[in-house]
Amino acid sequence: MVEFVSILLIGLGLMDGREGVLIILLNYKNWQDTIECLDSLRKLQSVPFHILLIDNGSQDSSVAEICGWASGKFNMSTVPGNRNPADIARQCILPETKVREDIEPVLIIVENQENAGFAAGCNQGIQIALSAGMEYVWLLNNDTVVEPSSLCKLVSFLDNNPSCQAVTPQIRYYNKPSVIWNCGGELKWYGARTYYLLNHSAEQLSGKDSLDVTFVTGCSLLLRSSLLEKHGGLSEKFFFGEEDFEFCLRMKKNNIRMSCCLGALIYHKVSASVDNASSKFLNKVYVHYVNRFINLRDYWPRLFWLFWRLCYCIFIYDLLGRKYNISRRDKVAFIRRLRLDSSLLPGVDRERFFAIMNDVDYISKR
16 A cells, blocks of 8 residues: 555655655653754764654643744644555655755654554554655664664665665763773574674774664664565564564565664664663563564474573573562463463563563563
């Protein structure tokens, strides 16, 4: 349907083929970081772009605060989230497709009534981008700040490397701007991932311009629209986390090349670690592992997955004691519930996620 809409609009002369970048940001009760990110995006150089900000059901003053700040700085429009993606593209993007340096950048704010999760919010933006015939989609966390040349370098990298379908920048810590958080990474055979150049000083960067990677985070990822049309966006099986890992498994399965452009630079306010003092911290740890078990179950041969699960449960049992000081009884309950849910659940959607997080006894229930 999206392809049909795009072709029809081209035929009517409303769209001159693929052009420009749609930057997709999600906001959820965090307008302060969103405004700082938007302010850095205003300074981007040399590439035609639009910004699509999806407020994921904040139900607070986020939209009012952002609109108040953005007034006079952007060519801004707001639309309800229940509108058809093609309608949003036609109303807010297509009339402004020809971006000029002498006009304000375009900011479209989509107001959703509920938080459907990171993946669903991004996919909503992706559908709008495809309906508008954008050439590239830049998924970007709202708690980032970008260098003015970052998007230009990412786009140039894909333009100059036609075999590459997705590219991530060098990502540094916001609070430690000379220290690298990651430059993409590698999917490991044992069901984990490693970050390249994690916690390295920027001064230690090699002379390379780029790295080929098999893992990228959803924090900052520039994608060809043609890739998204063929292979889809982010998996909505997981409400909280895991969508980037599943995306990378899918890309690897289909032999899709992904890279890190080391010259493109952004800064990320990396989230703090899990709060062990919280009554729900064990539930959050549980969600992480059940997500990963279900994800790999759908990609690996059954017998290999069962053997891996057994080994990994032994590892998790030991980890829960060493890292979180969990009692033997709670560790046994954790593993028992993990084995059950990872065998039966199709995913951890919004409803299941809140069922887990809002019930302190969820893990111990039989």
